[in-house]
Amino acid sequence: MTAVSERPRLTSVEARLDALANRLPATAPASGARARLVEFAVFVLKQAWACVFGAAFLAVVLAAKLWYPDDAALARNDALTIAAVLIQVVMVLGRLETLRELRVIVTFHIVGTVMELFKTDVGSWMYAADGVLRLGGVPLYSGFMYAAVGSYMVRVYRLFDLRFTRYPRRWITAVVAVAIYANFFTHHWIVDLRWVLTIAVVVLWGRTMMHFRFFRGRFRMPILLAFAGVAVFIWLAENIATYAGAWLYPSQVGEWHPVDVSKLSSWFLLMIVSVVLVTWVYPPREPQGSARGVDRALVD
Template structure:
């Protein structure tokens, strides 16, 4: 289970913000919306800093520097991670998620670059094969966001399928990322399985006082869309490039959204390894909206 919110400094700030009493009506709605944006921004902190580094080093990193740009990015990402733990901006449970994503992402990167799916065009020392080590932190940023937003918004679920089925589907999706280079791509079947398993699943989240919900399938799509926008910035910064961008930057194909959606699902299931999939509290009005989940 992820560490409790009391273990991060932001929990103290969040408690003060949540105790504020604006005037009812439009003022309360506006405050809740602003609080939602603040919490989302905080959950995105690791990824936002990484994205800012990609763009800033693309624009301003000196040519011919003794330390290669990619190596600087690796060391900077490691420094951010250490600082977030040292200043209690992140929990150790979330750090474990980041490590798992780093390993899973690096394995995929090694395979995909060997297949020519994308390349890292700049030289570096801190790398494994053709993959600079900072790339693993890009996957870790996704894991960091999901783990943090899960805790900050106190995610609860109704209509969640059996955990073994969710893990089995995640494994099939991960294997297909590799196997489709030699075997038929079963991506459409995987999307169908996702829909069948999670069509009834709602994710409940608490921004301020009142639990609110959306279909979990929609939530994954919104996050995948955000990652696709971030990927466009990353390729613009030449952190990596796709074959069609060899002669100059162009927008990443919207078809990549499907791949990001599936990766978002894998990310979610990995985070559920350290965060409990819980039903709404028995005292909550949402408690009767779906069947109980395992603790």
């Protein structure tokens, strides 16, 4: 593990917001129920800020379902693709993402699009056939849904000043991530190894603790719990997206219903691929000095 003490630099917009938040200590209590409430409020606000790309795109998808005219000259799928591109451009020009982070987000886009091309070809899920901004049966906006995960991951790393103890060696995590990604393809022809890979993830990251800061206090929790929590969050977003018709599973074609909870295992494993990609932009950092011993445990 690479031990780097410096916090990743905030974007200019985030730095101004952080400076505004730093005025809270004058009025925020140091302990008690109000202090916990302030910490929770900052947690919610930072999570919302980290999700800004995904939330904006999901809002566009829902708006298109509710109000986009069926007889519009521009196909709905093409409108969604253009909207996704515009959101990404605003994120970069508005200095909400750095160019360094954009590289890993583009990688998410490519990795996701390749999977989409394969999965739609074998019938795992499907998209509406309208529009010209597409590769085969896959509209180009699909890659931005994976990019939204990448955007969240790189932003949450900065905003929560993430640090780790007993983080596994990155080359080993890369091997596991490649195996997970390959299994998304190969399980259609050979035995599905997702549960073997899940066990490998638990063994590899089982002792890793994630240290983070909301506002004033620092906390820690098992990283596997964080992985599971984000997987549930993505699954909830997937339900919204399928309801809005961004894509559909075969069983949802006749009538929409919630996505089966079994998909959580897929999102959990995809999380590992996402985490490994991000660590090549932001190497895992250890807590500074005595911080290891004073972080409060959310879950131990």
